[in-house]
Amino acid sequence: MSVVIIIITLFSFQAYGQKPAIWKMQTLWSAGELPYKILQDFCERVPVLTEGRLEILLFPAGAIVPTVETLGAVKFNILQVINVWPGYFSGKEPAFAPLSDFLCAYDEPWEYDAFFHYRGGLELLNELYEPYNAVTIGIIMWGRESMFIKYPVLKPEDFRGHKFRSPQGMTADMLNILGAGVVFLPGEEVYSALDKGVVDGADWATPSINHRMNFDRVAKYYIYPGFRSMPVSDFTINRDAWNKLPDDIKQILRTAVRELNWETIQKCAIDDFHAMKEMNASGSTPLVWKEEDIESIRDIAKKVWEDWAKKSPLSKKVIDAQKKWLQEIGRIQ
Secondary structure: OHHHHHHOOOOHHHHHHOOEEEEEEEEEEOOOOHHHHHHHHHHHHHHHHHHOOOOEEOOOOOOOOOHHHHHHHHOOOOOOEEEEOOHOOOOOOOOOHHHHOOOOOOOOHHHHHHHHOOOOOHHHHHHHEEEEEEEEEEEEOOOOEEEEEEOOOOOHHHOOOOOEEEEEEEHHHHHHOOEEEEEEEOHHHHHHHHHHHOOOOOEOOOOOHHOOHHHHHHHEEEEEOOOOOOOOEEEEEHHHHHOOOHHHHHHHHHHHHHHHHHHHHHHHHHHHHHHHHHHHHHHOEEEEEOHHHHHHHHHHHHHHHHHHHHHHHHHHHHHHHHHHHHHHHHOOO
């Protein structure tokens, strides 16, 4: 914590006569990743923005509980804030998956962000979190993801017969339709799996994040951005902790999280640009798909959408809302 923050915090103790609320926040990112560092900067700003009345202590993935157990941790106030990919919880409610990465749907981050803020996406996410005593005040994106592969994949048919790391959910279902084998692994195990031949490719994060994890050392091809995967993470708070905040701090946090989202998108995009230059110079090969092949895989994704719409009433509600928005902006007919 900087000297400035300490001084402001001490001033606030005198001005308000109260101790700050101190929250624990666990993210999906490891401590070495750029999104984690951006979150660190955000947490350092919070005491300044709130005049010392709120502090957020940030923890990397797995530091307090395993990532897949963060939903229970926020429900029971073990963590006051989680920043994860909500699709991890699709085993509890299928609707979490299409609401946190609507497969092959969006082309640009603003499209997904606008759905959440102007077409009911945040309200839907709060509906999903309501049974878990949690409230979501915003989303955080890191841009289009990439797929690093040990052989060239230039069209949907090229997936057949190979094994890929994938998260559970819609992407895994599409890979199965394409004839690929799917292996579920946490991000920290992907490099080893690629290196040892356990998988032939991996669906994980952006080019720059994968570059820092050294995927390009063992998988010299990467698809970007043809696969059209663009997940969101959440900023979800224990409802009791949220309700204790005064209204001005609630508004400060909502506004700060919106800024955090666009800061993350833009800094990751800059980082991707430089990472791809480095990778290409060292022998990596970007795989740029033809537009007709992108549309072909989107048609397959639409079949996955329909399958997931049948999994629960909430999943259908989430998918129908996004299809309506995609029609409004001309992405689908």
